[in-house]
Amino acid sequence: SAPTAAGRAIRDYFAGDLQRLDDVDVSQAGTPFERAVWGELRRIPCGETRAYRDVARAVGRPNAVRAVGAANGKNPVALVVPCHRVVGADGSLTGYGGGLHRKRWLLAHEAQR
Known part of the structure; x- marks a missing residue:
């Protein structure tokens, strides 16, 4: 079957068209705070x-730094909602559900834009 619009955007992202994910409509559950994050x-x-x-x-x-971290961890559509772009106060890579090696790769991929 043909890929969905989201599937095409993800494919294009990995092919180098990094802005395509911005076009994906994301309807999410979550609390009002989580949706704001x-x-x-x-x-x-x-x-x-x-x-x-x-x-x-x-x-x-x-003052809700930890709550931001918790909301980041509950992100239901990682990559489209780019939780990998959030780092520690000193710029260090911190937790990422897909593992820090993937977070590092995604950030390097985006830096090549």
Whole structure:
């Protein structure tokens, strides 16, 4: 069968068209806070990273750094909602459901844009 629009966008992302994932419509469950975090993750430009504290500030909850981490971990559509672009305060790679080796690869892939 033919790939869905999301499937084509993911294929194109791995082929180098990194902006294609921005076009995927993502309807998510989650709490209002989680949805706010996921929306903010989608605003991180491809090839860039943000610290958890930056995301917390951006959603208006500067003291909710751990809650941002928890919402990041509950992201139901990793890659489309780019949780791999969130790093520690010192820029270090921190937890990623797919493993840090994949997070490192995704960030390197996006840096080549």
